[in-house]
Amino acid sequence: MTHRTYGVAVVGRAFMGRAHSNAWRNVAAFYPDGPRVRQHVLVGRDRTSLEASAEALGWQSVSTDYEAVLADPAVDVVDLCVPGHLHSSMAIAALEAGKHVLVEKPLANTVAEAQAMADAATAATERGVRAMVGFNYRRVPALAWARQLVADGRIGTVRQARVAYLQDWLVDDTAPMTWRLRKESAGSGALGDLASHAVDQVRALLGQEVLGVNGTVHTFVPRREGADGVEEVTVDDAAWATLQLDGGAVASLEVSRMATGRKNGLVIELYGSHGGLRFDLEALNELEVCLDGAASYSRTLVTEPEHPYLEAWWPPGHVLGWDHTFTSQAADFLRCLAEGRAPEPSFEDGLAVQQVLAAIERSAAASGATVDPKETR
């Protein structure tokens, strides 16, 4: 048996570059029936640090010349792990160069950029070139299983979704100013970073689109001291929203970087007419399920062979970690490429998320009144 092999270029060697490298290095070991990967080139700006990273992470070469990478026929896939304001131009260039593209979330910093990317992806599809946005939590087995359970009607019609993403890394008001707290570089604060995951999950789990948004944003520590003295924080520390969905559900959203003692608390509760579900990313191998009209919630360790993705991993009770989601994401992406199918979440999905985030900001600026995420500003 032979396996199709894809040459991959990862752009970026920081946190996300490392997580994605890990995925490409391991995908064949866990998904041996799928395509193979050649870790062709790690791309960045500083050759010395790139070389050190490449050696440790398993890359065959490094490059500081993105255009050359796009021109290299040995590169089949471009995987962008760079800051959000670079996504649009780099992704569009790669698609136009005929490379399949994986972009780390959020898709872009603005709706306009996201729209341009979605348009480019549509055009590329006609040439057999694929694009995907990396909302990796879609590959958390518990969340993938939750999505199946909802789709199969196991909790009936979903009425309420209660979603929070709570972290605490800005609680200390003497924490220094960084580029992440400036609107021009970061786009937004907790909204783009945390609410993007939350909104993607609401759309994915419910299979419903957002029709109306009421939003509030707040910056609890409005000034922080940085290298250049005290500076204004121009992004949100926390945000709240109520989303009206086209299937009749209402979702509440709360995201924060000031939630003391919460490290990575993406908490999702779904309440349906015949059941409910509860998930917390800090316990990512568990799903609490109330199915088929049951009276209470079962804590289920999502490590059984019949659970999504688990066949690839370990026996029951042998839990997965956060980074395994990237390996499964890579496997799904590669399989779509090999089979000529559209991978998901698509750039259209990424755009829809961006529209909701922008609508939260617009509503907040309009005293919280309802905003349609599809309307032009």
Next chain:
Amino acid sequence: MTHRTYGVAVVGRAFMGRAHSNAWRNVAAFYPDGPRVRQHVLVGRDRTSLEASAEALGWQSVSTDYEAVLADPAVDVVDLCVPGHLHSSMAIAALEAGKHVLVEKPLANTVAEAQAMADAATAATERGVRAMVGFNYRRVPALAWARQLVADGRIGTVRQARVAYLQDWLVDDTAPMTWRLRKESAGSGALGDLASHAVDQVRALLGQEVLGVNGTVHTFVPRREGADGVEEVTVDDAAWATLQLDGGAVASLEVSRMATGRKNGLVIELYGSHGGLRFDLEALNELEVCLDGAASYSRTLVTEPEHPYLEAWWPPGHVLGWDHTFTSQAADFLRCLAEGRAPEPSFEDGLAVQQVLAAIERSAAASGATVDPKETR
């Protein structure tokens, strides 16, 4: 040692009448240093059922004549456990008759009624007559302790409060129409019933007033079948709000009667600059505390002698039940009467809660835009 004894009249023999009777019957046993109670008269409409209740619940007599009760000099305290639309007239009459008054929450069905009651209470105070509204959860030891911890600065400045009150008794869309689902009798749905507790706790725990409200309300099952056929449900099944507080905090609120599998889930999370707190009424003897800059949350069984109210009860680890809150509430009320102090929560507190609930409805009617709870409609 002698103890002042108060003659008590409870009005109502249903769920709340029973819970309050239990409190009056037990208060001396648990708070032996406080005043004594004579369970003088149980008041209602049907003499036969009243007599059966009175015999079992420990009342010395029954009455169907509220005016006679108010005229009876043996009655010192009137405790109203009747539906909300009767609170205002009955409480004002009792205060005017010189009786101390305890009213079960919420204070009233409308701001106007609540305002009239607060005015009557102010007038009565000058005559030494006292009034209190029965937000019994203020006497949950874990919540009373939480309030102390916040007041003592143990979690620093509170920035975010995340509060939900989730029940599930309306999940079944074939559940029948009742008076609780009609606006004219019930005033509102989850708002008055559940959000009133939640708003009272936000105000009490944070010691802050609500300046601005964004609200959303929704009825998931708009029609239900009753004795007279299919009828429109005219109250909310669920409500959401964001509250801006005068100390700079933001509180999110979500209440629902459609939260499948949640029986009595009043969940309160506070996030401060130096700690946090977490509470769930379904585990009412526990408080998760992150204090004084600690890195994580300690699950604390709030049953130690130094915890509020616990000296009156059992040794460590011997947990309290829901109904014990009423006994402690009665003890607090009696001690205030004996000492000539104003009991709390006052009718002013009850009015402030009512104003926030009304503001949520007004905001919801105005597309979610910000509303000032103090503004005249």
Next chain:
Amino acid sequence: MTHRTYGVAVVGRAFMGRAHSNAWRNVAAFYPDGPRVRQHVLVGRDRTSLEASAEALGWQSVSTDYEAVLADPAVDVVDLCVPGHLHSSMAIAALEAGKHVLVEKPLANTVAEAQAMADAATAATERGVRAMVGFNYRRVPALAWARQLVADGRIGTVRQARVAYLQDWLVDDTAPMTWRLRKESAGSGALGDLASHAVDQVRALLGQEVLGVNGTVHTFVPRREGADGVEEVTVDDAAWATLQLDGGAVASLEVSRMATGRKNGLVIELYGSHGGLRFDLEALNELEVCLDGAASYSRTLVTEPEHPYLEAWWPPGHVLGWDHTFTSQAADFLRCLAEGRAPEPSFEDGLAVQQVLAAIERSAAASGATVDPKETR
């Protein structure tokens, strides 16, 4: 409708006397269809403190003369809340005087005393006089439900029971010497106090008798300072046992007063051929259930009307406290008296528990080798 009324004498006014008084005072209010109680007399040694207790706890009179109480025809029930070494003589005297007897657990300090009590109860039964031992945790709704579930085969054949009762009030090695730490007054340490509950639950839940016992006991702090200087601790701080049951199950037991941070942790896990159950007394309204071959455990709030005892109490989600078990125990006892049925747990049950506790000590003294609890020493 008239109700049979029983005159009750409680002996003892300390912790247990107070808990039992509470039960007699409240039983009619929660179980209105059952018999009525007249709180006739509170019995003890010091008249002044008795009178203060009686006034607060609702007793009509006090007495320091136990023989007079036994001679009083107004007393139908004698409820013994005195130290264990007094149980045997006082209970036997009461039974011989024709009084129904309730004895707080454990039944006695020695097997010989327990045997004499069981014999006396057998003799009394023939005269229509009833006896019960107060293992109040049999009236925890979650545990009563657990027993039903096992009896109904919902977890199949029980194979393993894993039971611990963990407290921490002796962790501090400077805690002072007391009578509870001397064998002559207390009989034993954690064994009699904690393991008695644990063994009673194993027998009740499984419906099986103990055939063989392997035991270990240990005193971690062998000397403590008391009023008379440093003294040897002559009872166990902790004990461990493995019990072979006649239905083929094996139960493990661990009890301790040195389990730092555990306040009242009676934790019971049952593993059967088709399911399992998990309970923790610190969360006494909850039972985790894995029934009928299910794959995982549901956390169930045991507050639904169909759960044992709950019809008498509050609506779903309104949790009970530790002391409610005594009220339900009193109700069960009274109903048995009125209906001429044998209440349970019987003195025979109390004796069986005592035999297992003694067997643990004998096994521990014999290097841990297996001991038959029924064998004569």
Next chain:
Amino acid sequence: MTHRTYGVAVVGRAFMGRAHSNAWRNVAAFYPDGPRVRQHVLVGRDRTSLEASAEALGWQSVSTDYEAVLADPAVDVVDLCVPGHLHSSMAIAALEAGKHVLVEKPLANTVAEAQAMADAATAATERGVRAMVGFNYRRVPALAWARQLVADGRIGTVRQARVAYLQDWLVDDTAPMTWRLRKESAGSGALGDLASHAVDQVRALLGQEVLGVNGTVHTFVPRREGADGVEEVTVDDAAWATLQLDGGAVASLEVSRMATGRKNGLVIELYGSHGGLRFDLEALNELEVCLDGAASYSRTLVTEPEHPYLEAWWPPGHVLGWDHTFTSQAADFLRCLAEGRAPEPSFEDGLAVQQVLAAIERSAAASGATVDPKETR
């Protein structure tokens, strides 16, 4: 900077071979400052399946000739992932051939084999050849941190350890007979498989040796049907023990393959004079800690940079999985090789565990009486 590179041979391609391969493939990426690995050869019996595994798992070659592997100078490390009865001869041969050896736990099936291995390891050490046994849970960050906390005196003197390892894969009494249920091939049942981890943790966490053992073993389903008809199960389904430790602590042990609904429940509770700890492998990123005399337990997500191993992995709140323990184990082993230090746990540690397991069986055969694990049979 150059890194010493070690050629590795893994023997075995099943569950453990796959887990260990994963570790060797990833160690440089997560521990870039340590030595490098060349995945030289995957060793087994069937060339075809070996080649398929090797391609997916990243091995450069395969071999079915273990002697040739031992003779190959490109092999520095031999990693044995074969059944327990093969450990002794293969490990001793490798050590004699001058290869560093890692052996998957348990060290061997019998004390005699383990003793021979420990002797061989001692002899090899003099030639600079290293040996380690793969109790991978020593590299669970929460357990490594727990060990530090105990060693640093943060919970005072440990008095009680309460350890269980509960799985449920044999609950179904129609599950078929396998080699794992025959004494001649498996050595023992839950004892060798599960109790070996538990005993290793007790020794590691407490830093104490086992002086005395009381044990019980049981086979709940004594006959199962296999390919050759119904056969007797000759290993234990569950085992219980009480261990006396040389520092004065007492540890209780319970292991089972019949614990319905428990998938991988290695639960460890430590109770000390000034605190306690609680761990459950099903939530392996968490440790509940009660430190320095605190009153209650803090649930701590063990994902902070200051926690053991975490510097190598992801930011706070980004949880690790079961398999990451093998990567950290490989990193520790390699670093010891490079620095000429003895890796731990040593074969002596593995022998000590084996002696305790054997003592449990001997005690069980002697009616549960105390056995010294060091005594010759």
